[in-house]
Amino acid sequence: MIRVILPYQLQTLAHVHAEVQLDVDGLITQGSVLDALEARYPVLEGTIRDHITQQRRPMVRFFACQEDLSHQPPDAPLPDMVASGAEPFLIVTAIAGG
Amino acid sequence: MSGVRVLVGTRKGAFILESDGQRQRWDVSGPHFGGWEIYHLKGSPVDPNRLYASQSSSWFGQVLPRSSDGGKTWETVGNKFEYDGTPGTHQWYDGTPHPWEFKRVWHLEPSLTDPDTVYAGVEDAALFRSTDGGQTWQELAGLRSHDSGPRWQPGAGGMCLHTILLDPADPQRIFIAISAAGVFRSDDAGKTWRPINRGLKSQYIPDPTAEVGHCVHRIAMHRSRPNVLFMQKHWDVMRSDDAGESWHEISGNLPTDFGFVIDVHAHEPDTLYVVPIKSDAEHYPPDGKLRVYRSRTGGNEWEPLTNGLPQQDCYVNVLRDAFAVDSLDACGVYFGTTGGQVYASADSGDNWTAIVRDLPAVLSVEVQTLP
Numbered sequence: 001m002i003r004v005i006l007p008y009q010l011q012t013l014a015h016v017h018a019e020v021q022l023d024v025d026g027l028i029t030q031g032s033v034l035d036a037l038e039a040r041y042p043v044l045e046g047t048i049r050d051h052i053t054q055q056r057r058p059m060v061r062f063f064a065c066q067e068d069l070s071h072q073p074p075d076a077p078l079p080d081m082v083a084s085g086a087e088p089f090l091i092v093t094a095i096a097g098g
Numbered sequence: 099m100s101g102v103r104v105l106v107g108t109r110k111g112a113f114i115l116e117s118d119g120q121r122q123r124w125d126v127s128g129p130h131f132g133g134w135e136i137y138h139l140k141g142s143p144v145d146p147n148r149l150y151a152s153q154s155s156s157w158f159g160q161v162l163p164r165s166s167d168g169g170k171t172w173e174t175v176g177n178k179f180e181y182d183g184t185p186g187t188h189q190w191y192d193g194t195p196h197p198w199e200f201k202r203v204w205h206l207e208p209s210l211t212d213p214d215t216v217y218a219g220v221e222d223a224a225l226f227r228s229t230d231g232g233q234t235w236q237e238l239a240g241l242r243s244h245d246s247g248p249r250w251q252p253g254a255g256g257m258c259l260h261t262i263l264l265d266p267a268d269p270q271r272i273f274i275a276i277s278a279a280g281v282f283r284s285d286d287a288g289k290t291w292r293p294i295n296r297g298l299k300s301q302y303i304p305d306p307t308a309e310v311g312h313c314v315h316r317i318a319m320h321r322s323r324p325n326v327l328f329m330q331k332h333w334d335v336m337r338s339d340d341a342g343e344s345w346h347e348i349s350g351n352l353p354t355d356f357g358f359v360i361d362v363h364a365h366e367p368d369t370l371y372v373v374p375i376k377s378d379a380e381h382y383p384p385d386g387k388l389r390v391y392r393s394r395t396g397g398n399e400w401e402p403l404t405n406g407l408p409q410q411d412c413y414v415n416v417l418r419d420a421f422a423v424d425s426l427d428a429c430g431v432y433f434g435t436t437g438g439q440v441y442a443s444a445d446s447g448d449n450w451t452a453i454v455r456d457l458p459a460v461l462s463v464e465v466q467t468l469p
Contacts, residue, residue, distance in 0.1 A: 009133055009158060013174070043174045047158040051178045059157045093157045 002033055003088040010048070010091070014041040019088060028083035030062060031074035048091060063090040102424050103168065103466040104432055105149065106440055107136035110458035112151060114169045117453075121430055121444040124453045130172065131163065138419055138462040140206050141168075145213035146466050150232060152203035152218075160202050164232050175232035179203070179220055182239035188222065189251040198222045198242070205419060207262035211269070219259030223250060223276040225288065238288035241274065246293060246310040253277035253313045253332075260418055261317050265324045273327065273342065278303075278313035281329070283342050294342030298331065315358045316418045320367035328370055328397070330360040330418075335372055337397050348397025353384050359421035363446060364429040368396035371423075371431060371447065373416040382413035390433070392447050406450035407441065414439070419462035426467055434460025 002022045011018055022036045031054075038045045049056050054074070056062070061070045065079045065087050081087035104115040104124075111129030130136075134153045142148040149165040151172070160179065163172040179200045190196035201221040209215035214231040224242045226235040250257060258277055265271035272284045273294075280295040293310050303311040313332035320326065329336040329345065333356050336345045349355035354374045363369035370393045376384045383389060388407045391400040414435035424430035431443045438457035443450045 007157075009155065012132075013158075013161065043161075046177045047161065050159070052180055057157065057159060 001085045002028060002036070002082065003085055004033065004037055005088045005090045007091060007093045009093070010044060013047065014043055016041070021085075027075075028078045029075050030069065030072065030078065030089075033078065033089055034074075059094040061092045061094050063092055064088070100426065101468045102426065102430060103141070103146070103468055104422075104440065104442075104453070105139040105141065105169070105462075105464040105466070106434055106454075106457065106460060107138050107151070107419075107462035108434075108438070108458035108460050109135055112136040112139055112153075112169075113454065113457060115440065115453060119426055121424075121426070121442065126454050127169070129458075130169065131161075134161070135202075136461065137202060138205050138464070139169075140208055140464045141466045142208040142213040142216075143210050146468055148208070148213040148231075150206045150208060150216050152206055154202040160200075162203065162232055176228070176234050179218070179224075179226055179235050180237070181224060181242070182237040183243075186243075187248055188257060189249055191252060193251075195248065198224070200224075201256065204258045204260045205262055207264060210264050210266055217262050217264075217272075219262050219274060221256045221258040222252075223257045223259040223279060225259055225262070225274055227288065238284075240284070240289050241282060241291045244282070244291055244293070246279070249310055250276065250279040251311065261314075263317060263319055263324075263327075266321045267324050271324070271341075273317060273319075275314040275317050275329075277315065278332075279310045280312040280314050281317060281327075281342055294338075295345070296343065297338075297345030298336065299334070300332065302332070316360050318360050318362050318370075320362040323367045326367065326396075328360050328362065330357050330372055332356065332378060335360065335397065348393070350393070350398030350400055352391055352400050353389075357416075358418040359416050359433065361421045361423055361431075363431075364423045364425040365427065366394070366429075369394050369446070370397060371421065372400075373421070373433065375415060381415045386411050386413060388412040388414065388435075390431070390447055390450075403443075403447040403450070405448060406443075412437075417461055419464075420460050422463050422465040424465045424467045430465065432463050432465055434463040436460065 024036045106113040111132040113128030137152040139151040147168040153161040185198035187195035205219040207217040218226040225238045261275040263273040282291045298312045325341040327338040335349045337348045357375045387409045390403040414437035420434040434440045436459040439452045439455040442453045
């Protein structure tokens with residue numbers, strides 16, 4: 001079971017609490033986790049990564065295990081602690097504005 | 099008794115105000131979609147309970163909610179706006195080619211005949227249409243692929259398609275306006291387009307009378323007379339009597355002809371409204387006085403409407419989609435400000451009152467006259 005923490009605005013959009021738990025098949029990567037997240041909550045399609053390019057939206061960040069994984073390739077394996085469910089995968093809004 | 103519903107889009111959510119036909123007491127609901135920018139909300143003319151909203155943020159992009167009960171509840175529909183074919187390039191601020199990139203929906207225009215058909219004007223400038231209630235969107239690509247497309251450039255607010263006028267007398271005819279390209283017209287329901295900017299003069303472009311490149315802020319028509327168009331351009335208030343084939347200036351005695359909004363009285367096709375703004379460098383009313391100007395002669399002769407509006411120390415702006423009229427008798431007139439007030443007049447503009455204040459900056463105001 002993969003644990004994903006969503007930012008507030010996406011919680012309200014998907015009508016969920018901060019943490020959602022997902023079953024993800026195969027290798028645990030950013031891409032596979034986001035695929036599973038969007039499959040479960042289609043309303044999130046296009047809000048975390050671009051509909052067309054599948055690129056991470058510029059002001060969304062991915063953290064896990066005290067590391068910024070935002071610039072990791074989408075098919076790179078996530079840390080074992082995320083894959084085991086011990087640690088969550090955090091989707092975070094970049095600090096922007098004043 | 100009939101009533102009125104005012105749909106207000108702001109920088110941090112949507113608000114819905116409702117009143118009976120007297121328009122004296124208002125119920126305010128919201129914020130809907132709190133924290134999100136709501137560029138525009140609009141209801142279907144044939145089903146007033148069907149509303150569409152443009153919900154977006156710098157973080158999460160575009161979302162598109164739809165209501166089937168007049169805004170009490172909402173469901174999220176399709177947010178995939180994919181340009182048709184290879185997008186190509188338009189002109190960037192520095193004159194270099196820049197790829198077309200979808201950023202947000204500026205304006206939603208529901209069909210005059212079908213509640214499931216709705217048009218979306220987007221940034222970077224393009225026109226999309228949905229025929230399934232917003233679930234899926236298809237670009238009307240004949241507009242963006244016009245020969246002049248590579249020469250279009252963004253205004254300060256981005257390269258937005260912000261106005262869509264559907265001709266009530268001719269279902270094949272659509273007018274749209276883009277900052278900063280100008281006005282375009284289709285006579286075949288959106289398949290092909292041509293620019294209709296003859297008569298416009300813009301000193302801020304290399305050729306002031308160019309075919310495209312004009313920063314048109316807003317156009318308006320009265321539904322009984324769709325060949326007569328009115329325009330608030332970056333500078334200049336303009337009029338066309340031939341469906342956009344030619345334009346002439348009607349700024350007349352306005353204190354400044356810069357501004358964003360323009361609208362037409364519901365029952366008097368030659369009664370117009372604008373809100374003069376000091377300049378493109380100073381986006382606030384002249385002399386700190388918030389004044390709506392009304393012409394009862396189709397332009398050129400304007401009178402200030404001030405009763406109930408702040409006449410000192412007022413430095414708000416009124417953005418291009420933030421002015422609307424209802425169709426009651428007498429005509430109600432409404433506008434929202436970047437200071438968060440929504441002002442209303444139940445007597446065609448003679449007297450004004452703030453029906454809500456201290457909202458986030460208002461981006462859009464639309465009015466539904468309810469049966």
